[in-house]
Amino acid sequence: MIQWPPRLTLANTPTPLTRLENLSRQFDGLTIWIKRDELTGTEVSGNKIRKLEFSIAEARAQDCDTLITCGGVQSNHCRTTAILGVRLGLKVHLILRGERPQLAEGNLLMDYLSGAEITYLPQRDWHEHQDLAHKIQSDYSAAGHKAFFIPVGASDEIGLWGYIAACEELKKDFARLQMVPEYIVVATGSGGTQGGLILGAELFGLSSQIVAFNVSDDAAYFEAKIRQDVTLWMQRYKQHVDMKKLKITTVEGYIGPGYGVAGPEIFETIREVASSDGIFLDPVYTGKAFHGMLSELRKGDAGQLAGARNVLFIHTGGLFGVFPQQQNFVFD
Numbered sequence: 270m271i272q273w274p275p276r277l278t279l280a281n282t283p284t285p286l287t288r289l290e291n292l293s294r295q296f297d298g299l300t301i302w303i304k305r306d307e308l309t310g311t312e313v314s315g316n317k318i319r320k321l322e323f324s325i326a327e328a329r330a331q332d333c334d335t336l337i338t339c340g341g342v343q344s345n346h347c348r349t350t351a352i353l354g355v356r357l358g359l360k361v362h363l364i365l366r367g368e369r370p371q372l373a374e375g376n377l378l379m380d381y382l383s384g385a386e387i388t389y390l391p392q393r394d395w396h397e398h399q400d401l402a403h404k405i406q407s408d409y410s411a412a413g414h415k416a417f418f419i420p421v422g423a424s425d426e427i428g429l430w431g432y433i434a435a436c437e438e439l440k441k442d443f444a445r446l447q448m449v450p451e452y453i454v455v456a457t458g459s460g461g462t463q464g465g466l467i468l469g470a471e472l473f474g475l476s477s478q479i480v481a482f483n484v485s486d487d488a489a490y491f492e493a494k495i496r497q498d499v500t501l502w503m504q505r506y507k508q509h510v511d512m513k514k515l516k517i518t519t520v521e522g523y524i525g526p527g528y529g530v531a532g533p534e535i536f537e538t539i540r541e542v543a544s545s546d547g548i549f550l551d552p553v554y555t556g557k558a559f560h561g562m563l564s565e566l567r568k569g570d571a572g573q574l575a576g577a578r579n580v581l582f583i584h585t586g587g588l589f590g591v592f593p594q595q596q597n598f599v600f601d
């Protein structure tokens with residue numbers, strides 16, 4: 270029996286799970302499915318809201334009136350936290366990696382519109398971001414407030430619950446559709462979605478293998494990060510899973526030039542999926558993972574998704590990250 274921790278209801282769930290009819294026709298005997306987690310909300314959307322249902326519930330349980338979190342200038346997680354903070358009556362302070370851009374676009378525009386306080390920390394000092402967060406936390410405390418720190422991407426033992434809960438939802442989806450995919454594909458950046466899916470699949474007895482495509486770091490990083498978060502999760506919530514059973518599969522090779530920077534093949538994939546099935550991916554996360562998935566499927570039995578009859582792609586959102594990069598799309 271799972272003992273759930275405090276949780277807020279913030280996401281519009283269950284999200285739809287549908288076939289990608291047109292794209293699937295490219296492959297013999299294979300159906301590509303999509304879990305539309307970009308539809309968990311409009312401005313507050315994507316995978317992060319599932320995690321924040323638990324992180325912000327914890328902040329409230331601790332009587333905090335302020336949230337501090339951090340990420341890239343175009344962080345979807347920071348934008349989601351900024352907006353949820355306003356809605357829930359919590360002050361939000363963001364620590365963003367890099368310099369203040371001249372123009373606030375995409376997610377950053379929404380951070381400013383929702384009134385978040387923003388501190389920029391240059392890339393070269395980013396390794397100190399947790400220290401800075403704790404300093405800001407002490408400053409709030411000295412001013413009579415109580416601030417709760419949510420790490421990058423809400424990827425910690427609390428945020429893991431978001432995609433554990435999503436696995437309960439997926440189990441119902443699979444029963445309704447009478448289909449269990451051999452593979453569940455997802456983009457991984459700070460590891461919490463991947464880790465939650467791996468843990469949730471184990472807890473809810475889903476036989477699908479979780480295959481993540483990394484958009485930063487490498488497979489060894491996600492192996493260590495997820496094992497650490499699951500260990501902390503077991504300690505904090507007095508739960509037990511057999512660590513040996515957790516298979517952490519991270520497929521490398523699709524980052525391209527770097528985190529947040531994509532090659533022309535990613536913009537082409539975004540165009541292809543939008544024009545075939547009306548689904549919109551982003552160049553930082555979902556576009557890279559989707560491109561990786563298609564590339565591996567095209568390798569057939571030599572690829573990382575060998576033997577697939579049904580593959581499920583989790584669309585984790587990120588639409589607002591498209592617009593700051595719109596100049597990279599090429600049309601005939």
Ligand SMILES: Cc1ncc(COP(=O)(O)O)c(C=O)c1O
Nearest residue numbers: 345458459460461462554585587
């Ligand atoms: C749109 C989108 N997809 C995927 C991810 C990756 O999720 P995670 O950080 O849990 O690895 C993120 C956030 O980092 C994201 O914003």
